[in-house]
Amino acid sequence: MNERSLIKRAIKGDMESLEELLLIHSDQLYRTAYLYVQNREDALDVVQEASYKAFIAIEQLKQEKYFLTWLTRILIHCAYSVLKKRNKEVRIQATDEIFMQQHEPTSEALLDLLDVIRTLKEKQKHAIILFYFHDLTINEISKIMKIPEGTVKTYLRRGKEQLKEKLGGDYYDEGKRIPRSL
Numbered sequence: 001m002n003e004r005s006l007i008k009r010a011i012k013g014d015m016e017s018l019e020e021l022l023l024i025h026s027d028q029l030y031r032t033a034y035l036y037v038q039n040r041e042d043a044l045d046v047v048q049e050a051s052y053k054a055f056i057a058i059e060q061l062k063q064e065k066y067f068l069t070w071l072t073r074i075l076i077h078c079a080y081s082v083l084k085k086r087n088k089e090v091r092i093q094a095t096d097e098i099f100m101q102q103h104e105p106t107s108e109a110l111l112d113l114l115d116v117i118r119t120l121k122e123k124q125k126h127a128i129i130l131f132y133f134h135d136l137t138i139n140e141i142s143k144i145m146k147i148p149e150g151t152v153k154t155y156l157r158r159g160k161e162q163l164k165e166k167l168g169g170d171y172y173d174e175g176k177r178i179p180r181s182l
Helices: 003-011 015-024 026-037 040-060 064-088 095-102 108-119 122-133 138-145 149-167
Strands: 171-173 176-178
Touching: 003 015, 003 040, 003 064, 015 026, 015 040, 026 040, 026 064, 040 064, 108 122, 108 149, 122 138, 122 149, 138 149
Parallel strands: none
Antiparallel strands: 171 176
């Protein structure tokens, strides 16, 4: 069956025809995605996401002669989404790796600290890691996490309090700090 008739059938709702079209153009789609995102895994994700969006929106294609153009535009938008997420993301190394690079790996205190950091709420954990291990300013963390600076300060304060409480930095008695000297 020729490509044009497959496109017409896909527009009318024949998903097998659309699947066949995607298989026909899969190499070209992958190469285009790879040019944008520059790595195999992300390129495969982009192709998969574009295919999914094409399945959802194929009935909206008005002229079958523009099928490949339409599909490529979807693919490029998906690639831009991946790039946008990647640029906004700060590559936060695993907490274990950070500590192992900076401290003696057999330290019992280190293992305790790792366990406690893992228990923090996600946003508090990110704020602590970005501030103390990546040496970012509160302003930079605010921009990365897309939250106000005051919220970053709150996450840092609450995260430090939980770390102290769980590690026994200052002894806690129902939320009240008691100095070690007592």
